[in-house]
Amino acid sequence: MEIEDMEQYLEEQYDMMDVCLLAGKIMLESGAETYRVEDTMMRIAKNYGIKESHSYVTPTGIMFSIETEEPTKTKLIRISDRTTDLKKVMLVNSTSRRIANGELDVAQAYRILKRIYKDDETYSHKTRVAAAAVSSGCFLMMFQGSWADFIPAVIIGGLGFASVVYVHELVLIKFFSEFMAALVIGLLAAGAVAVGFGQELDKIIIGSVMPLVPGLLITNAVRDLIAGHFISGLSKGAEAFLTAFAIGSGIAVVVTLL
Amino acid sequence: MDILIQVVTSFIAAAGFGIIFNAPKEALWKCGLVGMLGWMAFFILTLQGIGEVPSTVAAAFMIAVISQVFSRVYKAPVIIYIVSGIIPLVPGGTAYNAMRSFVTNDYNMALSYAAKAFMVSGSIAMGIVLSEVISQIMKQSRLKRIG
Numbered sequence: 001m002e003i004e005d006m007e008q009y010l011e012e013q014y015d016m017m018d019v020c021l022l023a024g025k026i027m028l029e030s031g032a033e034t035y036r037v038e039d040t041m042m043r044i045a046k047n048y049g050i051k052e053s054h055s056y057v058t059p060t061g062i063m064f065s066i067e068t069e070e071p072t073k074t075k076l077i078r079i080s081d082r083t084t085d086l087k088k089v090m091l092v093n094s095t096s097r098r099i100a101n102g103e104l105d106v107a108q109a110y111r112i113l114k115r116i117y118k119d120d121e122t123y124s125h126k127t128r129v130a131a132a133a134v135s136s137g138c139f140l141m142m143f144q145g146s147w148a149d150f151i152p153a154v155i156i157g158g159l160g161f162a163s164v165v166y167v168h169e170l171v172l173i174k175f176f177s178e179f180m181a182a183l184v185i186g187l188l189a190a191g192a193v194a195v196g197f198g199q200e201l202d203k204i205i206i207g208s209v210m211p212l213v214p215g216l217l218i219t220n221a222v223r224d225l226i227a228g229h230f231i232s233g234l235s236k237g238a239e240a241f242l243t244a245f246a247i248g249s250g251i252a253v254v255v256t257l258l
Numbered sequence: 259m260d261i262l263i264q265v266v267t268s269f270i271a272a273a274g275f276g277i278i279f280n281a282p283k284e285a286l287w288k289c290g291l292v293g294m295l296g297w298m299a300f301f302i303l304t305l306q307g308i309g310e311v312p313s314t315v316a317a318a319f320m321i322a323v324i325s326q327v328f329s330r331v332y333k334a335p336v337i338i339y340i341v342s343g344i345i346p347l348v349p350g351g352t353a354y355n356a357m358r359s360f361v362t363n364d365y366n367m368a369l370s371y372a373a374k375a376f377m378v379s380g381s382i383a384m385g386i387v388l389s390e391v392i393s394q395i396m397k398q399s400r401l402k403r404i405g
Contacts, residue, residue: 031279032337033337084280085279085280086335086341087281090334090335090338093335094334121280122280123277128277128280131275131277131278132278134271134274135271135278138267138271138274139271139346141263141264141267142268143351161278202351202355205354206350206351209350209354210271210348210350211274211275213348213350215275215344215345215348218348218379219344222383223337226390244353248353248357251354252357252360255358255361
């Protein structure tokens with residue numbers, strides 16, 4: 001009897017760890033800040049009665065260990081694919097809140113997180129491309145462009161974002177797809193100006209490139225550095241820099257050709 | 259009229275970024291609002307002849323503060339609101355000019371544009387840091403009142 005109890009206890013420990021790790025994995029893959037991932041995991045563990053837990057999160061992996069009467073248990077998971085899905089960050093956050101309120105037991109929480117994990121992205125590729133297109137046009141106006149260039153910026157910005165989305169599905173190298181998108185934007189903008197469809201080449205390019213700007217990475221890098229997560233902060237900063245460099249070189253190729 | 263165009267376009271652009279980053283549907287108008295207020299702060303300050311760097315610090319600070327208020331009120335991670343607001347402040351135009359000058363071998367102009375882009379990026383970070391400091395002070399004073 002005692003042994004059975006013991007086994008069930010052990011199993012629960014592992015389930016609880018899986019809940020923490022799954023929550024952390026979803027958050028990290030969806031673009032949450034590092035400190036939020038660590039904080040959420042440790043909170044969940046605490047709410048399930050673990051007095052001491054340690055988590056170490058970098059953009060490419062999570063290490064998590066809990067201390068109980070048993071020997072310390074540690075698990076490591078590798079994060080290879082990162083996207084931006086702020087809705088998932090919010091859903092996991094509210095699940096963690098519900099756990100804190102004692103509304104969910106381990107099994108329920110695991111099921112909910114699993115559902116969040118398997119969920120599709122909130123918006124289809126088409127919707128996101130359309131949003132990027134409209135944003136490009138708006139950015140052109142914000143940067144003092146003329147209405148004559150609005151339509152070209154909408155079309156070119158949309159096509160540029162579409163190429164980053166679809167090239168990334170073909171080639172899993174982020175910097176290549178960003179480079180290609182910038183190249184597409186530059187060529188189309190130069191073409192549009194050459195045939196008289198657009199007027200100011202600079203403004204059209206700047207407006208259309210804006211949807212590719214690594215805004216989330218920049219913000220997260222700063223927030224991670226403030227929170228003392230230097231490895232995450234620096235690596236996110238490096239990723240943002242590389243993205244900016246890829247975009248810059250794509251445009252530079254076109255400018256050189258002109 | 260010019261201001262009205264800025265208000266409308268910055269709202270739409272920031273909300274559009276909400277969609278690009280897969281923000282929840284009910285948060286989109288808040289993303290737009292944060293982006294609009296931040297951009298208007300930047301736009302009006304630069305219109306008054308204040309330099310780009312202090313204007314960016316002020317705008318980024320404002321964006322971060324509003325985002326933190328939203329995150330408290332709606333119980334959602336602050337990152338959802340902050341990101342869409344920050345994007346318009348990113349010095350895309352200056353970086354473009356820097357890159358363009360580099361390519362055309364005009365290194366003097368290129369370096370001064372690059373330095374400016376670097377300063378503006380730094381001021382975005384500065385604005386976020388300042389708001390974080392204020393939020394932590396607020397949190398601590400509330401803890402003291404309770405405890």
